[in-house]
Amino acid sequence: MPDPINIQTRILNGASDGPRCLITGGVHGDEFESMHAIRRLSRSLDPATLRGTLTLAPVVNESAYNRRHRTGDDELDLARICPGSPDGTVSMRTAHALTQLIAAADYYIDLHTGGTGLAVWPLAGYGLHHDPAILDTQRRMARAFNLPLVWGTCGKLDGRSLSVARDHNVPAIYAEYHGSAVCLPHGVDAYVDGCLNVLAEIGMIDRPHPPSAIQWVIEDDRPNAGHMQICHPAPMSGYFDPVVHLGQQVQKGDPLGAVCDILGDTVQTLTAELTGIVITLHTYPKIDKGDGLVVIADTDYALIDRKARNVTN
Ligand SMILES: [Zn+2]
Structure with missing residues (x-):
């Protein structure tokens, strides 16, 4: 033992x-x-x-x-x-x-x-x-x-x-x-x-x-909603350059950033798969294909948003 x-x-x-x-x-x-x-x-x-x-x-x-x-x-x-x-x-x-x-x-x-x-x-x-x-x-x-x-x-x-x-x-x-x-x-x-x-x-x-x-x-309550590693996987290995910031509201289809190769000749854009708030960003620029690059919290499931900020217990 x-x-x-x-x-x-x-x-x-x-x-x-x-x-x-x-x-x-x-x-x-x-x-x-x-x-x-x-x-x-x-x-x-x-x-x-x-x-x-x-x-x-x-x-x-x-x-x-x-x-x-x-x-x-x-x-x-x-x-x-x-x-x-x-x-x-x-x-x-x-x-x-x-x-x-x-x-x-x-x-x-x-x-x-x-x-x-x-x-x-x-x-x-x-x-x-x-x-x-x-x-x-x-x-x-x-x-x-x-x-x-x-x-x-x-x-x-x-x-x-x-x-x-x-x-x-x-x-x-x-x-x-x-x-x-x-x-x-x-x-x-x-x-x-x-x-x-x-x-x-x-x-x-x-x-x-x-x-x-x-x-x-x-x-x-959808399965995997809280699983941060599997959202918006990198389409290829390379250098990730995000164009959004934490807390930003994005619409489905908006660009989130791009991945490029070493010389920048090949560039693939990453787009939002849903509408919501950017809550996680891959900030270490070198990424591998399949790495989760961005997590978006789905605002369709919001109970309270900032229009009703008087949240109390
Ligand atoms: Zn941790």
């Missing part, structure tokens, strides 16, 4: 009773806003003001973090192999350890970014849970997090941290903020604020609701 994985955590025991909340970052090893924000949370939160227990894990996937990559030494994606196994490869054992943390929580927040190759428009997401009470809690958590997009997607995807939470009936959300192998200070700020907003929403701290920053609430 290989050594078990010990995910490094900081546990804040509140001065009074309350729920147990888990916040994780670094499920993918190259996602930095999440790691930095969680460390700042652990430094700045005073347990005397906390009700319940907060478990903070800045870097779940140390194997991936140490090789400066999305995945660990075995190249398995931690967010596709949960709940893992106690006697598998390093990622399988990490997934198993993460599953134990999630199963012990009453609420769960998993912070991501676009990693090295992608940038993501700030969003808080959740799976459309079959249990209406859990779904309602997830909606409240995601709106409380207070990023521009609140995005509910198909709850049936397996292998994720959120599918572990679903299977243990733990209300859970994830968040995305930029990426591209940098660590944006305003992304870290937004993540710290978002986590504190959710902790207030679930009664673990006192904190006034900030003005809403939500621009869209979209719930799209």
Whole structure:
């Protein structure tokens, strides 16, 4: 039996009773806003003001973090192999350890970014849970997090941290903020604020609701709506030059960018397959045929758009 994985955590025991909340970052090893924000949370939160227990894990996937990559030494994606196994490869054992943390929580927040190759428009997401009470809690958590997009997607995807939470009936959300192998200070700020907003929403701290920053609430229950790697595949290998930006509204058929070869003689244009908001861009220019270059959130499924921005809980 290989050594078990010990995910490094900081546990804040509140001065009074309350729920147990888990916040994780670094499920993918190259996602930095999440790691930095969680460390700042652990430094700045005073347990005397906390009700319940907060478990903070800045870097779940140390194997991936140490090789400066999305995945660990075995190249398995931690967010596709949960709940893992106690006697598998390093990622399988990490997934198993993460599953134990999630199963012990009453609420769960998993912070991501676009990693090295992608940038993501700030969003808080959740799976459309079959249990209406859990779904309602997830909606409240995601709106409380207070990023521009609140995005509910198909709850049936397996292998994720959120599918572990679903299977243990733990209300859970994830968040995305930029990426591209940098660590944006305003992304870290937004993540710290978002986590504190959710902790207030679930009664673990006192904190006034900030003005809403939500621009869209979209719930799209089609299979794979939340699967970012398979949208708008590159028509050929080469250099990708996008002509849209994160948060931009596009119509079906609009150009999204072009892929060219080394001399620029061969150029293929990528066009939008649907009408909506650009939420993910491949920002690392060298791409391979089939790489997902752009994700568009389908505004046909919008519950609230910016014309009705007075979103409250
Ligand atoms: Zn991630």
